[in-house]
Amino acid sequence: MSAEPQAGRCLCGNVRFEIDGPVSAGSICHCGQCRRQGGHVWASAQAPRESFAISGDVQWYAASDTATRGFCPRCGSFLFWHGAGEAEMSFSLGALEEPTGIRVEKHIFCASKGDYFEIGEDGGARKP
Numbered sequence: 001m002s003a004e005p006q007a008g009r010c011l012c013g014n015v016r017f018e019i020d021g022p023v024s025a026g027s028i029c030h031c032g033q034c035r036r037q038g039g040h041v042w043a044s045a046q047a048p049r050e051s052f053a054i055s056g057d058v059q060w061y062a063a064s065d066t067a068t069r070g071f072c073p074r075c076g077s078f079l080f081w082h083g084a085g086e087a088e089m090s091f092s093l094g095a096l097e098e099p100t101g102i103r104v105e106k107h108i109f110c111a112s113k114g115d116y117f118e119i120g121e122d123g124g125a126r127k128p
């Protein structure tokens, strides 16, 4: 958990966001939806939805009945994931300005990971 305020943006700068609230530890998601949308895994953390200040156009995509995914319609950066009815929203760690003070603590949906790599003990991809 980090109490430091965070700021982030998409690749082109159209979407900018600030978070003024407690931020969870990070996780790396290997699910098929994150894999396809992000091109590999998705590193994110969560914060209360009301603590986000978002500017710019966000395209929200309902990838399922249970969640929507927010991205920049201009550059395509995948920035947000929100579960229906959840008080917290996940955001992309890669979009943040550094230093973040956030550490990744777990991998999730590992059974759905791409077959082209192995999850290393250090959290990174390991060479075969």
Ligand SMILES: [Zn+2]
Pocket (backbone or CB within 6 Å): 010, 011, 012, 013, 014, 015, 072, 073, 074, 075, 076, 077
């Ligand atoms: Zn953009």
